[in-house]
Amino acid sequence: MGEFDLIAAYFTRPVIRAALGVGDDCALLVPTPGMQLATSSDMLVEGRHFLSTVPPDRLGHKALAVNLSDLAACGARPLGFTLALALPRVDETFLAGFSRGLLALADTHGCELVGGDTTQGPLNICITVFGEVPPGQALLRSGARAGDDLYVSGTVGDARLALEAFRGTTPLTGGIFERVRLAMEQPAPRVGLGLALRGVASSAIDVSDGLLGDLGHILRRSGVGAVVDADALPRSADLAAQPIDVQRECGLAGGDDYELLFTAPPGQAGAVTLAARESGVPVTRIGRIEATPGLRLVDGRGAALPHTFGSFDHFKS
Numbered sequence: 001m002g003e004f005d006l007i008a009a010y011f012t013r014p015v016i017r018a019a020l021g022v023g024d025d026c027a028l029l030v031p032t033p034g035m036q037l038a039t040s041s042d043m044l045v046e047g048r049h050f051l052s053t054v055p056p057d058r059l060g061h062k063a064l065a066v067n068l069s070d071l072a073a074c075g076a077r078p079l080g081f082t083l084a085l086a087l088p089r090v091d092e093t094f095l096a097g098f099s100r101g102l103l104a105l106a107d108t109h110g111c112e113l114v115g116g117d118t119t120q121g122p123l124n125i126c127i128t129v130f131g132e133v134p135p136g137q138a139l140l141r142s143g144a145r146a147g148d149d150l151y152v153s154g155t156v157g158d159a160r161l162a163l164e165a166f167r168g169t170t171p172l173t174g175g176i177f178e179r180v181r182l183a184m185e186q187p188a189p190r191v192g193l194g195l196a197l198r199g200v201a202s203s204a205i206d207v208s209d210g211l212l213g214d215l216g217h218i219l220r221r222s223g224v225g226a227v228v229d230a231d232a233l234p235r236s237a238d239l240a241a242q243p244i245d246v247q248r249e250c251g252l253a254g255g256d257d258y259e260l261l262f263t264a265p266p267g268q269a270g271a272v273t274l275a276a277r278e279s280g281v282p283v284t285r286i287g288r289i290e291a292t293p294g295l296r297l298v299d300g301r302g303a304a305l306p307h308t309f310g311s312f313d314h315f316k317s
Contacts, residue, residue: 001090003118010099011083011113018080018114027114029080035132038076042066046123051166056097058185061105065189066208067129068109069258072194073206075139076131078111086121109191139197139204139262144222146291148202148263151272151283153190155234156211157247158183160254170246176238187258193283196275197262204262210253212295212307214261219295228287231300263289
C-alpha cells in the first residue's frame with residue numbers, strides 16, 4: 001500500500017462544512033461570517049507522549065482529543081483539522097484502529113479531517129485543529145483578576161496514577177489499573193463546557209502538563225497570584241484510595257488530564273454552576289486569585305503546604 005492508497009483507504013471522507021477537503025494542495029475552510037478563527041497544533045511522539053502499548057483506537061482518539069482540549073480552553077467551536085502522520089511502515093491493523101478512534105471523536109464534535117501529510121519514519125502524530133469563536137469572547141490566559149474564584153473540571157490525577165503504575169512505582173490491582181489507564185489513554189475534551197463558559201470565565205487553560213504548572217501560565221499572563229487548596233482537588237475514588245502524598249503529587253503535578261482550569265468572578269458562581277449542568281461536566285472550586293504574584297498552597301484546614309510540585313517539560317526527562 002502506497003501513501004495515497006493509505007490516505008484514500010483510512011482518511012478520506014466526504015466534506016461536510018469545508019469547501020474542499022482531503023486531496024488537493026490546500027483544504028478550504030469556511031468559518032461562519034463574523035467569527036474569528038482559532039487554531040492550535042499538538043504533536044505526539046512515541047516514547048515521549050504515549051507508550052507503545054496503547055491500543056491504536058485510543059491513540060487516534062487521544063491525538064485529536066488533546067487538540068480539541070485547546071479549543072475548549074479558548075471557548076471555540078471545532079470546525080476541522082489536519083493530520084500529519086509518520087509511520088515506521090504501513091500497518092493496516094494499526095491504521096484501521098487509529099483512524100476509527102480518531103474519526104469517531106471527530107464525528108462527536110463535528111470536526112472534519114480536511115488534509116495533512118503521511119510519510120515513513122518513527123511514529124509521530126501532529127494534528128492542527130481549527131475552530132471559531134465570536135470576536136471578544138475567546139477565553140484567554142490573561143483575564144484572571146484578584147478575587148476571582150479558581151475552578152477545575154472533572155477529576156484530576158488518574159492519568160499520572162496510571163503512568164506510575166506503568167513505571168512500576170505504584171502497583172495497582174487490575175480493575176483500578178484499567179480505569180486509570182483509560183483516563184490516560186482516552187481523555188474527554190471539555191468542548192461543551194468551554195462553549196458554556198464564554199462570557200462567564202475570566203481566564204482558562206487546559207490541564208496538560210500538570211495543574212500547578214498550567215496555573216502558572218495564567219498567573220504570569222494575568223500578573224496575579226493564587227491560593228490553591230490541595231485537598232479540594234476533585235479526584236476519583238481510585239486516586240482517593242492512595243496515600244495522601246500520592247494523591248497530591250498526581251493531582252497537582254500529574255498532567256495529561258485535559259480538564260479545564262479556569263477563573264470566574266464570585267458573582268458568576270451561579271453561571272458557572274449552570275455551565276457545568278448544561279455541559280454535563282462537574283466543576284469544583286479549588287482556590288482563589290490574589291493580587292500579590294506567586295502561588296500559595298494550603299491543605300483543607302488552611303495550613304500552608306510546601307510547593308515542591310513540578311510539571312511536565314518536553315525537553316526534560
